[in-house]
Amino acid sequence: MKRPFVTGLLGLVLVACATSSLPPIRDANVRLEEDEQRMWARVEQEQKKFDASGALYRDAELDAYLTGVARKLQPPAVLQVIPFRVAVVKNPWLNAFAMPNGALYIHSGLLARLDNEAQLAAVLGHEMVHVTHRHGIRDFRSAQNKTAFLATMNVTFGGVPVLGGIADLVGAFGTTAAITGYARDQEREADSEGLDLMVRAGYDPAETLKAFEEMKKELDEQKIKEPFFYSSHPRLQERIESFESSMRTTYRDRQGGARNADVFLKKTQRAVVENAQLDLKAGRFRTAQWGAEKAIAIRPNDPKAYYILGEVLRQKAGDGDMQKAGQHYQKAIALDPAYPDPYKGVGLIQLKRGEACQAKKSLQSYLALAPTASDRAYIDGYIRQCPR
Numbered sequence: 001m002k003r004p005f006v007t008g009l010l011g012l013v014l015v016a017c018a019t020s021s022l023p024p025i026r027d028a029n030v031r032l033e034e035d036e037q038r039m040w041a042r043v044e045q046e047q048k049k050f051d052a053s054g055a056l057y058r059d060a061e062l063d064a065y066l067t068g069v070a071r072k073l074q075p076p077a078v079l080q081v082i083p084f085r086v087a088v089v090k091n092p093w094l095n096a097f098a099m100p101n102g103a104l105y106i107h108s109g110l111l112a113r114l115d116n117e118a119q120l121a122a123v124l125g126h127e128m129v130h131v132t133h134r135h136g137i138r139d140f141r142s143a144q145n146k147t148a149f150l151a152t153m154n155v156t157f158g159g160v161p162v163l164g165g166i167a168d169l170v171g172a173f174g175t176t177a178a179i180t181g182y183a184r185d186q187e188r189e190a191d192s193e194g195l196d197l198m199v200r201a202g203y204d205p206a207e208t209l210k211a212f213e214e215m216k217k218e219l220d221e222q223k224i225k226e227p228f229f230y231s232s233h234p235r236l237q238e239r240i241e242s243f244e245s246s247m248r249t250t251y252r253d254r255q256g257g258a259r260n261a262d263v264f265l266k267k268t269q270r271a272v273v274e275n276a277q278l279d280l281k282a283g284r285f286r287t288a289q290w291g292a293e294k295a296i297a298i299r300p301n302d303p304k305a306y307y308i309l310g311e312v313l314r315q316k317a318g319d320g321d322m323q324k325a326g327q328h329y330q331k332a333i334a335l336d337p338a339y340p341d342p343y344k345g346v347g348l349i350q351l352k353r354g355e356a357c358q359a360k361k362s363l364q365s366y367l368a369l370a371p372t373a374s375d376r377a378y379i380d381g382y383i384r385q386c387p388r
Contacts, residue, residue: 022138024134026075026078026132028078028081035140036100039100039136039140040101043101043103044101046099047099047101047103051087056088056090057108057271062088062268062271063086063088065263066087066088066120066124067084067085067086069117069124070085070124071084073125073128073197073201074197083102084102084131086105086124088107088111088271089106089107090108091109091278092109092275092282093107093110094113094215094219096123096127098127098130099136100134101131102131104124106123108271108274108275109275109278111268111271111275112268112276112294114211114264114268115210115211115261116260116264117258117259117260117264119208119210119211121203122198125193125194125195125197126191129193129197130190133189133190133193135182139183187239192242195208204256204258205246205251207259208243209240212236212239212240212243213240216237218287219236269298272291272295273291273295273308275291276305277308280308280312288311288312289309289312292305292306292308302335303331303335304332304339306328306329306331306332306335306342307328310325310329311325314345322349322353325345326349329342329345339369340366340367340370341366341370343362343363343365347360350362357386357388359383359385359386360383360385363379366379
């Protein structure tokens with residue numbers, strides 16, 4: 001069963017001796033070369049596994065909106081060859097990446113940091129250039145040592161079985177794109193061409209610079225170290241300088257353009273809340289609080305956002321935090337009396353104050369609304385602390 005895959009993989013290696021220079025895909029007349037076709041086939045298999053892995057944030061309306069923005073950036077002829085579509089990855093770190101077949105992924109952490117559609121277009125435009133300019137196959141062809149390259153992907157030959165999904169060559173390309181980015185000249189090309197795409201679509205190029213300056217500011221202020229290309233301090237600084245140069249030269253006479261902030265914020269609000277929850281789970285309290293506050297600014301009656309604010313303060317447990325946390329929980333309950341989690345938050349605060357019997361009522365309300373809660377045994381133990 002492994003032989004067809006190994007044969008195809010060897011074919012990729014042999015054809016990789018061909019030139020790494022390929023014209024960008026700008027119309028429907030471009031044909032994928034043989035090794036590209038094999039790469040796309042492997043990418044599609046990896047994409048299906050990834051999409052079914054539970055890693056994606058499922059919101060069909062949001063996906064359709066994001067994909068619609070992406071498709072504004074390309075002419076119909078390109079879309080005939082590359083069916084771009086966008087999905088959100090449930091991950092609070094700053095990142096976005098593209099598979100060679102046009103599947104674009106943006107982390108909820110990066111999406112939550114953006115303020116408008118123009119900034120989104122800048123991110124998507126950059127990733128789309130990696131696809132249209134065929135950076136994936138060019139990178140593979142230009143690898144100096146194919147044996148060493150394949151070894152890093154845990155591929156073995158000579159009859160030794162391929163080691164699970166780790167050995168999937170195209171999955172390795174996706175991982176490379178997601179974590180380290182492409183070669184520096186390719187990233188610069190993606191920045192330049194991506195900026196041109198968003199400008200041609202009518203967006204304000206100045207928003208690109210604002211977005212990356214804010215990312216860098218946050219990383220600097222919070223001394224955050226993240227493992228992805230978008231959150232690499234040196235790369236961020238280089239991109240900021242590149243965008244500044246473009247604004248002074250190529251786009252010096254370009255004033256304004258579409259931002260579409262209102263529709264962007266409305267479409268992404270639920271993802272912002274979910275990302276704040278991810279930040280909370282990761283112990284990134286400051287970022288979680290910022291996300292919840294942003295979500296409330298967009299939609300003031302969101303009970304989950306108030307609950308997250310309460311959780312941030314309860315878990316931080318600083319001076320005055322418990323009282324404020326209780327207020328946020330009560331606000332969440334007032335907005336949605338059937339939402340279980342705030343009752344648990346209230347009960348845990350009451351326990352901390354030594355109010356075991358008051359806590360019992362709150363925790364019983366939580367379990368009544370969430371009878372199959374995964375922490376039921378844990379909560380029952382607290383309830384038993386009240387003797388009556």
